[in-house]
Amino acid sequence: xxxxxxxxxxxxxxxxxxxxxxxxxxxxxxxxxxxxxxxxxxxxxxxxxxxxxxxxxxxxxxxxxxxxxxxxxxxxxxxxxxxxxxxxxxxxxxxxxxxxxxxxxxxxxxxxxxxxxxxxxxxxxxxxxxxxxxxxxxxxxxxxxxxxxxxxxxxxxxxxxxxxxxxxxxxxxxxxxxxxxxxxxxxxxxxxxxxxxxxxxxx
Amino acid sequence: xxxxxxxxxxxxxxxxxxxxxxxxxxxxxxxxxxxxxxxxxxxxxxxxxxxxxxxxxxxxxxxxxxxxxxxxxxxxxxxxxxxxxxxxxxxxxxxxxxxxxxxxxxxxxxxxxxxxxxxxxxxxxxxxxxxxxxxxxxxxxxxxxxxxxxxxxxxxxxxxxxxxxxxxxxxxxxxxxxxxxxxxxxxxxxxxxxxxxxxxxxxxxxxxxxxxxxxxxxxxxxxxxxxxxxxxxxxxxxxxxxxxxxxxxxxxxxxxxxxxxxxxxxxxxxxxxxxxxxxxxxxxxxxxxxxxxxxxxxxxxxxxxxxxxxxxxxxxxxxxxxxxxxxxxx
Numbered sequence: 001x002x003x004x005x006x007x008x009x010x011x012x013x014x015x016x017x018x019x020x021x022x023x024x025x026x027x028x029x030x031x032x033x034x035x036x037x038x039x040x041x042x043x044x045x046x047x048x049x050x051x052x053x054x055x056x057x058x059x060x061x062x063x064x065x066x067x068x069x070x071x072x073x074x075x076x077x078x079x080x081x082x083x084x085x086x087x088x089x090x091x092x093x094x095x096x097x098x099x100x101x102x103x104x105x106x107x108x109x110x111x112x113x114x115x116x117x118x119x120x121x122x123x124x125x126x127x128x129x130x131x132x133x134x135x136x137x138x139x140x141x142x143x144x145x146x147x148x149x150x151x152x153x154x155x156x157x158x159x160x161x162x163x164x165x166x167x168x169x170x171x172x173x174x175x176x177x178x179x180x181x182x183x184x185x186x187x188x189x190x191x192x193x194x195x196x197x198x199x200x201x202x203x
Numbered sequence: 204x205x206x207x208x209x210x211x212x213x214x215x216x217x218x219x220x221x222x223x224x225x226x227x228x229x230x231x232x233x234x235x236x237x238x239x240x241x242x243x244x245x246x247x248x249x250x251x252x253x254x255x256x257x258x259x260x261x262x263x264x265x266x267x268x269x270x271x272x273x274x275x276x277x278x279x280x281x282x283x284x285x286x287x288x289x290x291x292x293x294x295x296x297x298x299x300x301x302x303x304x305x306x307x308x309x310x311x312x313x314x315x316x317x318x319x320x321x322x323x324x325x326x327x328x329x330x331x332x333x334x335x336x337x338x339x340x341x342x343x344x345x346x347x348x349x350x351x352x353x354x355x356x357x358x359x360x361x362x363x364x365x366x367x368x369x370x371x372x373x374x375x376x377x378x379x380x381x382x383x384x385x386x387x388x389x390x391x392x393x394x395x396x397x398x399x400x401x402x403x404x405x406x407x408x409x410x411x412x413x414x415x416x417x418x419x420x421x422x423x424x425x426x427x428x429x430x431x432x433x434x435x436x437x438x439x440x441x442x443x444x445x446x447x448x449x450x451x452x453x454x455x456x457x458x459x460x461x462x463x464x465x466x467x468x469x470x471x472x473x474x475x476x477x478x479x480x481x482x483x484x485x486x487x488x489x490x491x492x493x494x495x496x497x498x499x500x501x502x503x504x505x506x507x508x509x510x511x512x513x514x515x516x517x518x519x520x521x522x523x524x525x526x527x528x529x530x531x532x533x
Contacts, residue, residue: 006229013233014240021244032248032294033275033283033502034345042247094505110492164493166343167403167474168291 004071011072015079018046019086036094043087044161045171050080051154052178059185074130077150081127084120112163119156122149151186154179251282252297254434261352261427266334269421269446269516272501274336275347277429279502284436285341286455287402288378289395299395300435305456307388308440314373314461317364321386324440328426330354335423337446339453340485340514344494347502351444352427357418365414365462372417373467374443375459376408389458404474410454411467411481412445413523421446421519424457447516449483480533484524485514489533 001009022039025031032038054076061069096102106113126147128134135143158179162172216224254277284296308324332352340346360372375381379392399406416422425444426433433439438455445452451471461467471479478491487497487510498507513520524532 010233010236014236017237017240018244021241022248025248030248030250032251033279034293034500036500036505037345038248038294095507097506106495109490109495112493166291167287168401169403170291170401 004068007072008075011075011079015050015075015082018042019083036090040087040090040095043083043090044157046083047080047087048154048157048161048175050076050083051150051157052175052182054080055150055154055179055182059182078127078130081123084123088116088120112160115156115163116160119153119160122153122156126150126153151179151183155183247292249294249298251278251294252301253278254281254297254431259432260430261328261332261432263332263334263352263430266336266350268336270336270338270348272338272348273503274350275502280347280349280428281434281436283502285343285450286436286438287404288376288397288406288408288456289436290397291402297434297436300393302393302395303435303439304390304393305435305440307390308458309386309388310441310457311384311387311459312359312363312461313459314463315366315369316360316462317366318362320363321388322359323388327359327424327441330358332426334430335425335444337421337444338514339444339446339450340499340510342449342451342479342483342491342494342496344496344499344507344510345502346499346510346514350429351423351425352430352433353423353425353441353444355420356422356424356443357420359424359460360418360462363462368464369462370414371463371466372412372414373459373461373463374410374412374454374457375461376406376454377456377458378406378408381407381458384459387458404470407458408454408470409468409473410443410452411469412452413466414462415523416445416520419520419523421516447484447513447520449479449485451479452483482524482529482532484520484529484533485510486512486529486533488512489530 022031022042026035026039029035054073057069057073057076061067092098092103096106107117108114126149129138129143129146138146158172158176161175162169165172282297283293284300285291285293286296286300289296289299306324309321310324310327311319311321313319332354334350334352336348336350338346339349356372377389379396381387382389382391412422423444425438425442426440428434428437433442438453438457441457442455443453443457452469466481469479469481472481472483478493485496490496497510499510500507511517
């Protein structure tokens with residue numbers, strides 16, 4: 001087995017392990033007193049974890065010269081989409097009894113639900129256009145521009161998380177910092193090149 | 204070519220050894236990552252903590268069932284707790300609170316009363332204890348049915364004799380500074396308590412009731428549940444239980460009760476006044492920005508069930524709020 005296949009397998013295993021453990025625990029009545037709440041919270045957090053991993057690929061690649069990391073980005077991004085889908089499905093089935101009217105009312109009444117929904121809606125085109133075929137069809141530049149939306153999704157995801165906690169903002173802050181650092185890293189060239197220019201214009 | 208000659212053929216790793224070593228390393232990486240992922244998962248979903256069976260049983264004189272709905276199990280009630288002094292993770296509180304030694308313990312009752320006093324916990328445990336099976340509704344849209352043990356708060360207030368000007372009752376939870384109170388005889392803060400910064404709310408935790416609410420026969424000071432002394436995570440050694448209000452009103456581990464003439468500040472309504480009111484009566488018609496209050500999930504059930512006005516205790520308590528706009532005074 002080549003390295004790439006091995007590391008992809010590793011992502012698959014560790015990506016599916018949390019949900020696997022939760023399903024086993026749930027079936028044995030060991031997911032806490034409120035298993036639905038735990039499952040909902042955990043799938044939301046896993047979405048953020050995989051979004052952060054996806055967004056860290058480019059900075060880590062360029063910083064440490066690990067070019068091969070790009071091979072794993074799509075898989076990481078699709079895992080984010082997978083957990084986001086399970087998260088939304090869990091809420092729809094267990095909290096809203098699959099009633100579209102109830103979900104729509106929730107979106108209207110509760111800002112944090114609206115933000116979560118918007119984040120999920122933005123993930124859908126990203127998941128669809130994640131194939132090689134779509135990269136070709138859109139052209140590399142346009143595809144890359146479209147997929148910058150991942151940052152918007154991640155920021156919305158952190159805001160969504162922040163709004164559901166009562167006062168214990170510790171984990172939302174952690175995710176906010178991680179996403180903030182990754183975003184700052186990507187935005188840095190804008191400011192650095194500006195500074196270079198000003199340096200150059202000096203005699 | 205020279206450098207190539209420096210490596211004798213005997214030192215070149217044979218292909219099968221190289222592959223074996225690579226497989227060995229890969230197995231190590233895979234096992235390590237699986238162990239790490241599992242460990243992180245276990246940290247967030249710890250196994251439930253069993254409360255020691257040695258916990259003392261409490262003598263009760265009678266049992267009042269306000270509901271015939273199925274009671275939640277002892278394990279559920281003792282492993283899903285909002286107790287921010289320990290953690291905001293409801294599943295972690297039981298473990299973190301296990302070092303909380305709640306003896307010695309005193310409860311100061313002061314303010315607008317004829318006979319202010321500091322009660323030792325043993326004295327309060329000698330009040331006639333009865334069982335009260337109550338619904339318990341958390342603002343987070345989950346609920347339980349809990350067989351509390353305790354006595355009406357009124358019995359304690361009768362001892363200290365509130366003055367004519369007393370209109371409210373303020374309550375305070377134990378915190379790291381409580382032992383410094385004058386006349387208090389309280390244990391030092393246990394390991395496992397977290398800072399107010401991490402909890403995101405100010406300590407000490409404060410609650411309050413109107414005097415008529417405090418004197419209502421449904422309002423009790425609980426000292427136990429399921430026939431046993433109150434476990435730490437449920438607010439040992441003594442807590443308030445007001446079954447028609449959201450759970451956060453039922454303040455835990457009480458060290459001070461003060462009668463006042465004006466509405467006392469309460470922790471959650473100070474932290475987020477738009478979200479949590481002073482009254483916080485269970486009301487399916489008053490929505491919360493995050494939790495739909497029209498329905499609730501009974502712990503142990505999958506489907507949501509409708510939430511009842513005053514948590515189903517309207518017959519007993521609605522008269523306390525006659526003529527009040529419950530949407531304004533939420």
